[in-house]
Ligand SMILES: Nc1ncnc2c1ncn2[C@@H]1O[C@H](COP(=O)(O)OP(=O)(O)O)[C@@H](O)[C@H]1O
């Protein structure tokens with residue numbers, strides 16, 4: 589990975605960084621407003637680093653709505669999602685509200701603060717799920733993967749139960765981070781909604797076990813899931829969204845006997 593660059597707030601006025609904070613174009617008055625917001629959020633510096641590039645600057649993530657970078661506050665290292673100036677959203681409040689609800693279910697990075705153009709959240713240090721699975725070797729591999737998969741499914745179950753649809757789990761190569769304690773963390777609640785039919789469990793099963801690059805890797809490491817049986821179990825769950833139907837899915841995926849899949853920030857996990 590490229591080395592990251594730590595830039596204090598007062599140096600962010602430079603056009604080179606303005607282009608990132610006001611992505612995709614530098615805009616002096618907008619940048620001034622945004623730097624004020626950052627100050628209000630207690631941001632002392634930002635760190636440009638990561639696998640993605642925004643122009644010639646490395647960042648954690650780049651999507652249609654935001655750029656994700658690392659920031660430093662008195663609380664330490666955090667993740668900062670920056671609203672693109674050309675985003676079709678007027679502010680970050682809605683995403684923040686979705687993340688706040690997810691946090692209530694012990695899902696997602698902890699929301700720390702939000703302004704019109706920024707969302708400040710816990711920085712999840714870890715590896716994206718497909719790469720994490722791929723890299724595992726040796727004894728205990730299967731059970732570690734199964735525990736993580738069970739954890740992911742349980743989080744999706746909680747979201748389903750609460751009526752909060754993540755919206756981007758059917759193709760989620762960048763939306764599940766496994767942290768250093770083997771805890772899976774779902775990120776990006778930008779397209780989440782409480783106003784549509786939930787499909788977290790069905791989407792994630794599709795992604796993890798049926799049709800994706802990740803599904804291939806998982807199959808290679810923990811064995812095949814009976815596709816027909818899984819599709820039936822998912823159909824059944826769609827009609828009858830109960831814990832019993834969910835357990836049937838777990839059985840078909842070989843995850844029903846997994847124990848210690850909780851990640852213990854709260855006793856309910
Ligand atoms: N809280 C976080 N901690 C660590 N990395 C994160 C965090 N939030 C997002 N990321 C990384 O940044 C990428 C982009 O974030 P995401 O919220 O998906 O942005 P977008 O809405 O633009 O797709 C993610 O795929 C993930 O790799």
Ligand SMILES: [Mg+2]
Nearest residue numbers: 651762763776
């Ligand atoms: Mg995303």
